[in-house]
Amino acid sequence: MTAVDLTRVSAGYGARPVLHEVSVSVAEGAWLAIVGPNGAGKSTLLKAMAGLVPARGELTVGGRALESLSRKERARLVGYAPQSPILPDGLTVTDYVLLGRTPHLGLLGRESGADLSIVDEVLSRLDLGGLAGRALRTLSGGERQRAVLARALAQRTRILLLDEPTTGLDIGHAQALLELVDRLRTEDGTTVISTLHDLTLAAQYAGRLVLLDGGAVVAAGPPADVLTPELLARHYAADTEILTTSAGQLTVAPRRPAS
Numbered sequence: 001m002t003a004v005d006l007t008r009v010s011a012g013y014g015a016r017p018v019l020h021e022v023s024v025s026v027a028e029g030a031w032l033a034i035v036g037p038n039g040a041g042k043s044t045l046l047k048a049m050a051g052l053v054p055a056r057g058e059l060t061v062g063g064r065a066l067e068s069l070s071r072k073e074r075a076r077l078v079g080y081a082p083q084s085p086i087l088p089d090g091l092t093v094t095d096y097v098l099l100g101r102t103p104h105l106g107l108l109g110r111e112s113g114a115d116l117s118i119v120d121e122v123l124s125r126l127d128l129g130g131l132a133g134r135a136l137r138t139l140s141g142g143e144r145q146r147a148v149l150a151r152a153l154a155q156r157t158r159i160l161l162l163d164e165p166t167t168g169l170d171i172g173h174a175q176a177l178l179e180l181v182d183r184l185r186t187e188d189g190t191t192v193i194s195t196l197h198d199l200t201l202a203a204q205y206a207g208r209l210v211l212l213d214g215g216a217v218v219a220a221g222p223p224a225d226v227l228t229p230e231l232l233a234r235h236y237a238a239d240t241e242i243l244t245t246s247a248g249q250l251t252v253a254p255r256r257p258a259s
């Protein structure tokens with residue numbers, strides 16, 4: 001079954017279109033990475049999937065037209081971790097991650113013991129247990145990034161939209177985070193759609209890639225089909241070589257021009 005389906009979707013800000021007739025289909029339990037150069041429209045595409053920018057064309061999530069869903073229905077179905085969220089002042093990490101449970105709270109709007117244990121579990125999985133009582137604004141960039149992801153994971157949705165989830169994370173935390181997301185995908189069937197600047201990580205974690213340039217899809221398919229030196233030269237003006245690790249995993253290596 002298809003988790004997210006876009007047919008000829010155009011979207012943008014005000015009168016200025018950023019995405020031009022983008023068609024993308026993501027199967028349930030799959031991981032799609034959206035890649036492309038700066039300003040290509042990657043974040044805008046994720047926002048269109050989250051219903052956060054006005055869009056034209058057909059857009060369905062979980063088999064239902066996005067526009068037909070209420071805010072709460074959408075929040076139960078789709079978790080979205082933005083690239084640079086506005087973090088409310090004065091909240092602790094636990095308070096902030098608890099906000100992810102809001103769409104699931106009952107009529108009284110009070111969190112239950114179950115909500116609190118979901119938050120505890122997510123915090124410890126993301127190595128944030130020791131920071132649970134800290135004020136959000138005192139966290140380092142990487143810690144804050146993990147708190148934003150924790151809030152989206154605490155939402156426990158079938159579809160996760162992650163905008164540059166590894167920005168600001170060191171290589172170990174980046175791997176741990178992507179492994180955790182992949183476990184949610186394989187164990188719970190969560191569908192993952194993420195933008196990723198790191199093309200090696202995109203190749204190693206996503207089953208399919210969509211390459212955007214100028215707001216349009218210019219290539220799509222398995223990582224080996226999209227991450228070719230020719231396409232990377234054309235769309236990123238980058239000089240690269242595609243290598244394979246001893247475990248057979250694809251790596252995009254930048255190459256310095258010969259002097």
Ligand SMILES: Nc1ncnc2c1ncn2[C@@H]1O[C@H](COP(=O)(O)OP(=O)(O)OP(=O)(O)O)[C@@H](O)[C@H]1O
Pocket residue numbers: 013018036037038039040041042043044045
């Ligand atoms: N809120 C906004 N209002 C107006 N224009 C915007 C807004 N957000 C993004 N844009 C413009 O839309 C275009 C696509 O931006 P977007 O953030 O989707 O690109 P991106 O591929 O995610 O870029 P990056 O790799 O630099 O994060 C850019 O030209 C950007 O300036």
